[in-house]
Amino acid sequence: MDGPLHERIAADLRRRISTGELPVGTPVPSESQLTAQWNASRGPVRQALTALRAEGMIGGGRGKPPVVRRQALSQPFETFLSFSRWVRDLGRTPGQRTLEIARRPATAELADELDLDEGAPVVQVLRLRLIDETPTMLERTTFVEPVGRLLFDHDCDSGSIYAYLAARGVDLSTARHLMDAVAADATDSELLGVDVGAPLLRERRRACGADGGPVEYSDDRYRPDLVSFAVENSQRAQPALARNWRSAS
């Protein structure tokens, strides 16, 4: 990368934070370490740290050693949509355990979300998602039938469903995400390893293709001690979104 030294230092720190090399909560390398690493004077190092502090990626200051506060300023559409892609970008290992894939008639609620007639066939997948083998999220995803039928020829335990569908020409281009909280039911409890009734962070997502037609509707439930959603907004700039993860323990 070209550009002024302070920008190169800042970019390298952002990369190390976003890949998980510097996890959230850990100390940022000290000014002395950075000046040595870059063979730089304190000026550019301080400028880089000030930039990251302004972005909210690091906290501390006023004599306290700065620590990593969050992983990303904003995540692109694909990363925000795909669990596998997001986890790999963190430098972690995504995992999945498919518990069920079924063709069923759409309920009234699902028909409304997917612009189908009630009773039209849909394909439903119940899948546990893991980060470094820790159960982190349980997804209940419903696909419109022409897309969902592709999954019967796919090993859903092999990785990203989105990557598989994209390779077959299913292009998701917009999504709406509704965030709220829900009490864990018996299935959530068993698979996520939490008590029945424990609070879970729920994301209900409706994703549409390039033609605007709905392709999938999902109810994803996250362990809130591991995952949160971050939104940044301001008077002047466009909002930024990120899904955050922190390691258990």
Add this chain to the structure above:
Amino acid sequence: MDGPLHERIAADLRRRISTGELPVGTPVPSESQLTAQWNASRGPVRQALTALRAEGMIGGGRGKPPVVRRQALSQPFETFLSFSRWVRDLGRTPGQRTLEIARRPATAELADELDLDEGAPVVQVLRLRLIDETPTMLERTTFVEPVGRLLFDHDCDSGSIYAYLAARGVDLSTARHLMDAVAADATDSELLGVDVGAPLLRERRRACGADGGPVEYSDDRYRPDLVSFAVENSQRAQPALARNWRSAS
């Protein structure tokens, strides 16, 4: 408003939805009603309804009567920040009950969020927020002392703290919101009227002034049956944010 008829019809429907005149879950006026109201042919009316469907503001179709699905495509910074402003924009009545306002030394966690030294004085407000007299959210807000001290001269039950502070030159310009889920504690339970341990939607917010310095840090807990947060994103456009409300019962 000028412009093609179908755009004027769509804009009017957006206005009626965003003000709560057409609440979420209610039927959209029929094609016949709209053609009569606008003295229009079916073409522009259908174009307007198609536009709102593509934006996700209305659902249904395929012979089913369309219903209002959500209130806003995106909310401006101020509306997303201020509970009072948001509720008034819904056409509802915001309320507040201040339970405590206190000057205290900052804990280590708050000092880090507000870029203060641990033990520096901060002002904390515990306030119950209501929509049409229904307890909806409990906020635990911590202000840096030079801002918080202004609140000792203010009746926090009289309305928006943000409007009061803005009138005194406190200009909030950026905010970071972390969304997750949390179990209701005894205070949440008593004030929000939910069981201890019930899932609540939590928003932790850090808002900064025009100079980038932190002004407040808040832990806001919402009844998830009443409020959710909506995020829209796509491959092409900037993300959009909204706080959604639906009436109890």
